[in-house]
Amino acid sequence: MSQHAAGPATEKEARDVAEAARESEWSGPSFVRELFLGRFNLDLIHPHPVEDPAEAVRAKPFMDKLEAFLKRVDSDMIDRTGEIPEEYVQELREMGAFGIKIPKEYGGLGLSYTSYVKAMAMVTSKDGSLTALLSAHQSIGLPQPLKLFGTDEQKQKFFPRLAKGAISAFALTEVDAGSDPANMHAHAEPSADGKFFTLTGEKLWCTNGTRAELFLVMARTPDAVVNGKPRKQITAFIVEASWPGVEVVHRCRFMGLKAIENGVIRFTNVRIPRENILWGEGKGLKLALITLNTGRLTLPASAAGGGKALLQASRTWANERVQWGAPIGKHEAVAQKVAMMAANTFAMESIAGLTVGLAERGNYDIRLEAAIAKMYNTEHGWRIVDDALQIRGGRGYETADSLRARGERPIPIERAMRDARINLIFEGSSEIMRLFIAREAVDHHFKTAFALVDKEASGADKWAALKRVMAFYPTWYPKRWVGKGQMPGSFGEFGKLSGHMRFAERHTRKLGRAIFHAMVRLGPKLERRQLVLFRAVDIGAELFAMTAACVRARMLMQQGNSDATALADLFCRAARVRIEQLFASFYGDFDGEMYRVAQQVMRGEHSWLESGIIDMIQGDAPHVADASLSPELEPAQPV
Ligand SMILES: Cc1cc2nc3c(=O)[nH]c(=O)nc-3n(C[C@H](O)[C@H](O)[C@H](O)COP(=O)(O)OP(=O)(O)OC[C@H]3O[C@@H](n4cnc5c(N)ncnc54)[C@H](O)[C@@H]3O)c2cc1C
Numbered sequence: 001m002s003q004h005a006a007g008p009a010t011e012k013e014a015r016d017v018a019e020a021a022r023e024s025e026w027s028g029p030s031f032v033r034e035l036f037l038g039r040f041n042l043d044l045i046h047p048h049p050v051e052d053p054a055e056a057v058r059a060k061p062f063m064d065k066l067e068a069f070l071k072r073v074d075s076d077m078i079d080r081t082g083e084i085p086e087e088y089v090q091e092l093r094e095m096g097a098f099g100i101k102i103p104k105e106y107g108g109l110g111l112s113y114t115s116y117v118k119a120m121a122m123v124t125s126k127d128g129s130l131t132a133l134l135s136a137h138q139s140i141g142l143p144q145p146l147k148l149f150g151t152d153e154q155k156q157k158f159f160p161r162l163a164k165g166a167i168s169a170f171a172l173t174e175v176d177a178g179s180d181p182a183n184m185h186a187h188a189e190p191s192a193d194g195k196f197f198t199l200t201g202e203k204l205w206c207t208n209g210t211r212a213e214l215f216l217v218m219a220r221t222p223d224a225v226v227n228g229k230p231r232k233q234i235t236a237f238i239v240e241a242s243w244p245g246v247e248v249v250h251r252c253r254f255m256g257l258k259a260i261e262n263g264v265i266r267f268t269n270v271r272i273p274r275e276n277i278l279w280g281e282g283k284g285l286k287l288a289l290i291t292l293n294t295g296r297l298t299l300p301a302s303a304a305g306g307g308k309a310l311l312q313a314s315r316t317w318a319n320e321r322v323q324w325g326a327p328i329g330k331h332e333a334v335a336q337k338v339a340m341m342a343a344n345t346f347a348m349e350s351i352a353g354l355t356v357g358l359a360e361r362g363n364y365d366i367r368l369e370a371a372i373a374k375m376y377n378t379e380h381g382w383r384i385v386d387d388a389l390q391i392r393g394g395r396g397y398e399t400a401d402s403l404r405a406r407g408e409r410p411i412p413i414e415r416a417m418r419d420a421r422i423n424l425i426f427e428g429s430s431e432i433m434r435l436f437i438a439r440e441a442v443d444h445h446f447k448t449a450f451a452l453v454d455k456e457a458s459g460a461d462k463w464a465a466l467k468r469v470m471a472f473y474p475t476w477y478p479k480r481w482v483g484k485g486q487m488p489g490s491f492g493e494f495g496k497l498s499g500h501m502r503f504a505e506r507h508t509r510k511l512g513r514a515i516f517h518a519m520v521r522l523g524p525k526l527e528r529r530q531l532v533l534f535r536a537v538d539i540g541a542e543l544f545a546m547t548a549a550c551v552r553a554r555m556l557m558q559q560g561n562s563d564a565t566a567l568a569d570l571f572c573r574a575a576r577v578r579i580e581q582l583f584a585s586f587y588g589d590f591d592g593e594m595y596r597v598a599q600q601v602m603r604g605e606h607s608w609l610e611s612g613i614i615d616m617i618q619g620d621a622p623h624v625a626d627a628s629l630s631p632e633l634e635p636a637q638p639v
Helices: 011-023 031-036 053-072 076-079 084-094 113-128 126-142 143-149 152-164 282-293 298-320 330-361 369-393 400-404 413-426 431-440 445-453 459-479 491-526 528-559 561-582 591-602
Strands: 170-173 188-191 196-207 214-226 229-238 246-251 262-273
Touching: 011 031, 011 113, 011 229, 011 330, 031 369, 031 431, 031 491, 031 528, 053 084, 053 113, 053 214, 076 330, 076 400, 076 413, 084 126, 084 400, 113 126, 113 330, 126 143, 126 170, 126 298, 126 413, 143 152, 143 282, 152 214, 196 214, 196 229, 214 262, 214 282, 214 298, 214 491, 229 262, 229 282, 262 400, 262 445, 282 369, 298 369, 330 369, 330 528, 330 561, 369 413, 369 431, 431 445, 445 459, 445 491, 459 491, 491 561, 528 561
Parallel strands: 170 214, 188 214
Antiparallel strands: 188 196, 196 262, 214 229, 246 262
């Protein structure tokens, strides 16, 4: 007996599920949220949060052990064999690396999120597969949601095991449910007495799944009825790997992260006691999204850690390698790569450090900053790895083993590139991050004015919206034309960087105006113009990155490190050029043409272009999308 709405999710259902799971309230202020409203509220992030010195002292013994361990790890062997040796895992367990943030009272190290992400950055600089193992367990696996949503009994029961190294996994994705969880098929039916649920379904790409003792599984439970209509419900369950019906059916292998313990996990009539529900029935997707909101703080720090390692390798090589009569770093084309690598790594570390610092300071809603940090750092990290490979030339493309075999230093840039690519896909792909940020960026306008253009809104709703509009926009809009950034000499405390801060203030107001103008110009169609929204998101991300870099450089300057100013300055110069370009083509010079050609290509109208090749695709498609689902000239997915 199942009470689930049948069939694949329609666009409306997918949106309803995502909206229902969205955190509709803001738990605190957010610099980035203000920024999209055209308000440069610097006080929210400046002065830069300072790490408690006592925390660094507390973390030191663990960080020292971790560093010593990593220096001994043979990452080429891990990459070659596709396995992390058990003795490595055991050593990590013994030093507490699986319980870094778990409170001491439950046997964990009780360290802060800042210490945790520093540890992950260090691990990433050495070995991506080890990062995947530790981070899938602690960023999204059971410890984090248990900390946020677990009952006291659940914490007593699971934290001590997790702290000792019982590995956990986060199981959300399925074959048909990638970025769109509304398509989830795994389902759990309650028993007649309500004491148990019976889980059936299959989860895909579950990191740590092939080694886990505990799973956090998101599955559909019977639909709720909202306004007389069924609404899909998703619930989070803690599932023991040892229970009957839990089976690893396939270990997945990838281009990089060769030793990631990732697989397809099948659940067949698995009996789960009700007390293993985390947070509550129907709250599973919200739990997953909130977990990802904070879990996302790890990847930005990891990307910065990777950037540092690549910078070090690149500058060493740029000095050593002499071609055409000079070290290659003296040739301008290579020099600019080294310079931007350093400036971007500095900005990435600033974004990651500031975001985690704000999360720890509390009374701050971190979701937009975390999403930008994830998107921005993984994309810049990818560019850094690409530049590092180019600087190393042929050696960049050669495996570490091969370099070693012919007597050269085995610098593993080739592995770093393979390992880094997935960062733009998992934990929210770059596109999904931009959609998420765009949705939150327009939230205030949406709440204020949407009813005016909503066909389903009642007359009373429209009247209320009109009153809100009249109360907000006549004061808000004129203020977006004047501000501190127009005053010469303002932001003087930033010294040489003050001009960049003035630029950021002026362009924050310009962004607020541009989003408002786009809403007026495009009306409800704006939600389908992903490229316009994405340009707004990218401008916001650049402005946040510039501000984070300047705020951190100023803090470092006060601590006696004035070298950071040069890096922040270079980063801001480049970011300003990108921002100006994004504004210049805000509505896209040929977005419509691109969309039209894409649809022609998808219909096979240009398949003549594909002659003279051997087909890459073999076999039948598992299922072909119904083209009628996507209107001809109207992009399919609204925000
Ligand atoms: C190595 C690895 C580890 C993973 N670990 C885990 C894990 O531990 N737990 C877990 O639950 N999952 C895990 N995943 C799954 C991962 O989170 C998904 O791959 C990711 O959510 C994207 O889903 P998808 O691959 O099905 O892409 P799809 O959703 O099919 O998307 C395909 C492409 O279309 C884009 N796209 C989709 N929708 C839109 C839209 N509306 N607008 C614009 N663009 C869109 C996407 O950005 C992407 O580029 C892992 C995946 C990999 C490869």
